[in-house]
Amino acid sequence: VFVSRPPSSPATASIIHADLDAFFASVEQRDDPSLGGRPVIVGIGVVMCASYEARACGVRGAMGGREARQRCPDAVFVEPRMQAYADASRAVFEVFDDTTPLVEGISIDEAFLDVGGLRRIAGSPIDIAHRLRAAVRLRVGLPISVGVARTKFLAKVASAVSKPDGILVVDPDRESSFLHPLPVERMWGIGAKTAQRLHQRGIRTIGDIAVVPEAGLVAMLGPAAGRHVHSLSHHRDPRPVLPARRRRSIGTQRALGRSPKTPEALDIVLVGLVDRVARRLRQCGRLARTVVLRLRFDDFTRATRSHTLDHATADTALTLSVARGLMAGSLARAHRDGVTLVGITLANLETADREQLMLPFATRRHVDAVVDDVRHRYGSTAINRAVLLGRDAGIEMPLLPDPADPSSPVGGT
DNA sequence: TCTGGGGTCCTAGGACCC
DNA sequence: TCTGGGGTCCTAGGACCC
Numbered sequence: 001v002f003v004s005r006p007p008s009s010p011a012t013a014s015i016i017h018a019d020l021d022a023f024f025a026s027v028e029q030r031d032d033p034s035l036g037g038r039p040v041i042v043g044i045g046v047v048m049c050a051s052y053e054a055r056a057c058g059v060r061g062a063m064g065g066r067e068a069r070q071r072c073p074d075a076v077f078v079e080p081r082m083q084a085y086a087d088a089s090r091a092v093f094e095v096f097d098d099t100t101p102l103v104e105g106i107s108i109d110e111a112f113l114d115v116g117g118l119r120r121i122a123g124s125p126i127d128i129a130h131r132l133r134a135a136v137r138l139r140v141g142l143p144i145s146v147g148v149a150r151t152k153f154l155a156k157v158a159s160a161v162s163k164p165d166g167i168l169v170v171d172p173d174r175e176s177s178f179l180h181p182l183p184v185e186r187m188w189g190i191g192a193k194t195a196q197r198l199h200q201r202g203i204r205t206i207g208d209i210a211v212v213p214e215a216g217l218v219a220m221l222g223p224a225a226g227r228h229v230h231s232l233s234h235h236r237d238p239r240p241v242l243p244a245r246r247r248r249s250i251g252t253q254r255a256l257g258r259s260p261k262t263p264e265a266l267d268i269v270l271v272g273l274v275d276r277v278a279r280r281l282r283q284c285g286r287l288a289r290t291v292v293l294r295l296r297f298d299d300f301t302r303a304t305r306s307h308t309l310d311h312a313t314a315d316t317a318l319t320l321s322v323a324r325g326l327m328a329g330s331l332a333r334a335h336r337d338g339v340t341l342v343g344i345t346l347a348n349l350e351t352a353d354r355e356q357l358m359l360p361f362a363t364r365r366h367v368d369a370v371v372d373d374v375r376h377r378y379g380s381t382a383i384n385r386a387v388l389l390g391r392d393a394g395i396e397m398p399l400l401p402d403p404a405d406p407s408s409p410v411g412g413t
Numbered sequence: 414t415c416t417g418g419g420g421t422c423c424t425a426g427g428a429c430c431c
Numbered sequence: 432t433c434t435g436g437g438g439t440c441c442t443a444g445g446a447c448c449c
Contacts, residue, residue, distance in 0.1 A: 082418090248422095
């Protein structure tokens with residue numbers, strides 16, 4: 001973070017929340033004109049994103065594919081194309097960055113922009129918001145909704161209310177009349193469980209929350225959530241727009257389906273996950289001290305096991321040995337309850353200096369050690385089998401570079 | 414064709430330190 | 432003989448977000 005600034009004047013609506021509409025589905029409709037105006041569902045087994053046409057039949061995110069098809073028989077199901085979405089996201093963020101230096105990305109498809117200091121060079125926040133929407137439409141070809149308000153929270157709610165393809169400005173004088181009639185589910189941080197707890201006490205709108213004393217909310221929801229919800233319901237939200245927040249963890253996971261898995265098959269999955277996540281860690285120039293193994297079982301319960309090292313690392317072989325240790329401790333339950341998902345997350349991230357980062361790149365020994373280990377455990381065909389399994393599952397498992405050329409970059413396992 | 418893949422933050426207990 | 436008050440770090444689980 002290299003930008004510091006005084007908090008913007010409390011009386012002006014100068015924070016923009018910009019949020020692409022049905023992002024993945026909109027990219028598909030943009031890239032395939034035959035999908036325009038039709039219900040599009042991205043994701044096969046589970047709905048990752050539904051176009052507004054599909055939402056009109058009641059299709060929602062995270063819904064099972066079967067139910068989605070029942071509700072919307074005319075829908076076109078599309079395999080996700082993550083690279084296309086990443087490219088589109090980058091193009092949209094370029095528009096954001098051309099608007100103001102104070103851009104805080106929240107996810108692949110939304111960001112906060114502080115435009116409070118730009119009045120004299122770029123006009124009022126409302127003018128800027130209109131131009132931003134037009135620029136995204138023109139330069140990237142995607143619909144985007146925008147909320148303009150005095151605080152982050154109000155801007156976020158405003159963009160959600162304005163969807164699809166809308167703009168909504170919350171005048172500082174009218175914050176209560178805008179916010180208080182909304183259902184508690186609209187509040188950032190209130191999900192299904194918290195909403196249920198509030199409903200049990202007859203609290204249904206944000207206005208209902210606003211009349212409960214803070215101590216009452218703390219008793220219901222715990223200290224952090226209680227205070228948070230209390231402040232937001234009184235439209236107090238001092239959080240500034242902070243550009244370039246650092247990532248605190250990095251992970252990857254794979255759903256496996258319901259068939260039983262041998263320990264050997266689980267280990268091959270683990271090797272692929274560790275290889276991928278350690279490579280990503282090195283690419284972003286970080287080291288990790290904690291390795292977390294995530295498992296999900298047939299009945300959808302979850303377990304996590306973690307181990308923290310003395311020193312941070314980005315070394316594939318070391319990470320793998322830690323991950324294997326965690327898995328070894330969970331094999332009995334994995335066998336008994338049926339594993340349906342395995343994930344590896346690296347946390348406690350530190351910034352790598354050049355030398356630390358060079359190590360895993362510079363030596364082929366690390367990758368060779370993993371390959372030898374797998375060959376030892378499962379025989380000489382195991383590596384090829386793992387690569388083929390990965391291809392069948394649509395998972396990129398790059399082959400090793402030319403072993404005759406020690407200077408060639410280390411690719412994968 | 415039952416349930417993807419990427420994250421953040423909070424809570425609570427225990428070990429350990431002064 | 433009995434046991435304060437403050438803190439950090441680690442682990443496991445859970446809620447929530449897109």
